[in-house]
Amino acid sequence: MNSRTVTQDHLDETLDEHKNGIPDIVIGRLPVYLRTLKLLAAEGQEVASSQELGERLGISSAQIRKDLSHFGEFGKQGTGYNVAYLCKQLEKILKVDTVWPVVLVGAGYLGHALAAYNGFENRGFRIVGVFDNDPNKIGNKVGDTILIEPLSNIPLTVRRHKVQIAIIAVPAEAAQGVSDVLVEAGIKSILCYAPLTLNLPNHVRVEYIDPVIHFQHMTFYLEKNTSE
Amino acid sequence: MNSRTVTQDHLDETLDEHKNGIPDIVIGRLPVYLRTLKLLAAEGQEVASSQELGERLGISSAQIRKDLSHFGEFGKQGTGYNVAYLCKQLEKILKVDTVWPVVLVGAGYLGHALAAYNGFENRGFRIVGVFDNDPNKIGNKVGDTILIEPLSNIPLTVRRHKVQIAIIAVPAEAAQGVSDVLVEAGIKSILCYAPLTLNLPNHVRVEYIDPVIHFQHMTFYLEKNTSE
Numbered sequence: 001m002n003s004r005t006v007t008q009d010h011l012d013e014t015l016d017e018h019k020n021g022i023p024d025i026v027i028g029r030l031p032v033y034l035r036t037l038k039l040l041a042a043e044g045q046e047v048a049s050s051q052e053l054g055e056r057l058g059i060s061s062a063q064i065r066k067d068l069s070h071f072g073e074f075g076k077q078g079t080g081y082n083v084a085y086l087c088k089q090l091e092k093i094l095k096v097d098t099v100w101p102v103v104l105v106g107a108g109y110l111g112h113a114l115a116a117y118n119g120f121e122n123r124g125f126r127i128v129g130v131f132d133n134d135p136n137k138i139g140n141k142v143g144d145t146i147l148i149e150p151l152s153n154i155p156l157t158v159r160r161h162k163v164q165i166a167i168i169a170v171p172a173e174a175a176q177g178v179s180d181v182l183v184e185a186g187i188k189s190i191l192c193y194a195p196l197t198l199n200l201p202n203h204v205r206v207e208y209i210d211p212v213i214h215f216q217h218m219t220f221y222l223e224k225n226t227s228e
Numbered sequence: 229m230n231s232r233t234v235t236q237d238h239l240d241e242t243l244d245e246h247k248n249g250i251p252d253i254v255i256g257r258l259p260v261y262l263r264t265l266k267l268l269a270a271e272g273q274e275v276a277s278s279q280e281l282g283e284r285l286g287i288s289s290a291q292i293r294k295d296l297s298h299f300g301e302f303g304k305q306g307t308g309y310n311v312a313y314l315c316k317q318l319e320k321i322l323k324v325d326t327v328w329p330v331v332l333v334g335a336g337y338l339g340h341a342l343a344a345y346n347g348f349e350n351r352g353f354r355i356v357g358v359f360d361n362d363p364n365k366i367g368n369k370v371g372d373t374i375l376i377e378p379l380s381n382i383p384l385t386v387r388r389h390k391v392q393i394a395i396i397a398v399p400a401e402a403a404q405g406v407s408d409v410l411v412e413a414g415i416k417s418i419l420c421y422a423p424l425t426l427n428l429p430n431h432v433r434v435e436y437i438d439p440v441i442h443f444q445h446m447t448f449y450l451e452k453n454t455s456e
Contacts, residue, residue: 031444036425056425095447102443109344113337114439119400119423123440124447162453165446167439172347189446191439195347197264197284205449207442211342211395211419212351214435215330216259218393218417219323219352221433225390 022070027094029067032057034090035123041083049080096124101161103187105178106169107132107140107148110193114167115142125165129157133174151181158185168192179206250298255322257295260285262318263351269311277308324352329389331415333406334397335360335368335376338421342395343370353393357385361402379409386413396420407434 036056040048050061050068057064068074068086071093075081091097102125104114115130130146132138137148149157157163166187168175175194182190183204190206192198198206264284268276278289278296285292296302296314299321303309319325330348332339332355343358358374360366365376377385385391394415396403403422410418411432418434420426426434 027448028445030448031441034444035423035438035441039424093448094444095450095452096444098452100443100447100450100453109337109341113341116337117439119440123444125440125443164450164453165443188450189443191442191446195263196267205446207446209437209439209442210263211345211437212347212353213259213263214419214437215328215353215393215417216262216322216324216351217256218419218433218435219328220255220258220321222323222328222392222416224323224326225328225392 026067026070030090030094033064033067034087034094034096037081037083037087037090038123041087046083047080048083048086050075052080091124094124098124099126100124100165101126101128101163102165102167103127103129103131103154103157103163103182104167104169105131105151105154105182106167106193107134107137107142108169110169112142114169115146127167128161128163129153131157132170151178154181155185158182158187164188166190168194168198170194172196254295254298258318258322261292261295262315262322262324265309265311265315265318266351269315274311275308276311276314278303280308319352322352326352327354328352328393329354329356329391330393330395331355331357331359331382331385331391331410332395332397333359333379333382333410334395334421335362335365335370336397338397340370342397343374355395356389356391357381359385360398379406382409383413386410386415392416394418396422398422400424 033053036053037048050064053064054061071089074086074089099121104111104127107130111130111132115127120126127146130142130148131151131154132148133151138150140148142148164187166182168178168190170178172194175192175196176198179190179198179200183201188204190198190204192206192208195210195212200206261281264281265276278292281292282289299317302314302317327349330353332342335358339358339360343355348354355374358370358376359379359382360376361379366378368376370376392415394410396406396418398406400422403420403424404426407418407426407428411429416432418426418428418432420434420436423438423440428434
């Protein structure tokens, strides 16, 4: 097949995708460690043990130590990790010690929510363009500053800002067409909110966010109601 | 610790959470299989091989066969799976052969996007209540039909509809308080869009949706721009 479809985090373990011999599923956990460490730092904590991190995250301390050991020695036996230092190192490993420009396609409610979200910039990302094909939306602003542009402007913005990352926040029926435009413009990573599997060339990485996938995972563990 | 925090799908493999000996990470893949099978069914396809499913999903056919074998025999060697039958069986296993009522807390852009999303009902879920503490929002409608109610109405709605599942779509600083209200009302599963780790009792399952976690996973594989 000519498409590489990294569909769900759930599937990553099976992809045998390694970089420097590090399993992709380990890479996938690093952002979660980073988020927790930043939270600890914000709470004024200077040192954290793998046990403490594990308790916060609901995973074993051994797993955390093993994951981090792929990248070097970050803590001394018995003393725990220096929170600020480990944050810096994880940011460097994940390459978010810089700000990545991102384009967003789809200026509906979800697009507005994403454009208004103030948690991107301090974690390494900035939305530099918002695009929609609805003539009623084009020219309006999302958030305070970003103008909604037609999809035909995508290539220019991608080139100008050297954008590699895009968010697709359009309905499912429009998503494949949008992804084709993005790939053609040079986008290399796509975060897709539309509930489908995109057909993409091998060099483009895609991750999906689909709330129903999470719900259906949860219901397995619930007892059905007898009524409703 | 007194909280069980299933933070990210990435972490699920480490939770050692089993039900009937089936690893949680396997359960987590079933909704993805179901989504793909339903797509195939919608395209008119009656039979699908594990190879074909694997290609669509970017995972190995062996993994798919192994995952499904936890639940019985669904296909004959060499003939592939009956798409409609496997859909039905997966819906039964995941308990989404019914419609689960869901409450949504937060009527901002994200809440509106979720309330307007038409992909819930045919996949097993219906939003039966939307709640917000903003007096300017209470009494307005989201979508065509759902009235925004104050958080104080949550217990009544949860009881009336026997709701077990909630979505948190409020800012991070409000999320813990909202989750306390939900747990108190009897909610057992929470899908949280706020970028934090909730402190919850052991019997409450939580999953998180955080776009930055996906972005930071992607940037590991990208080359940094030299400018911007």
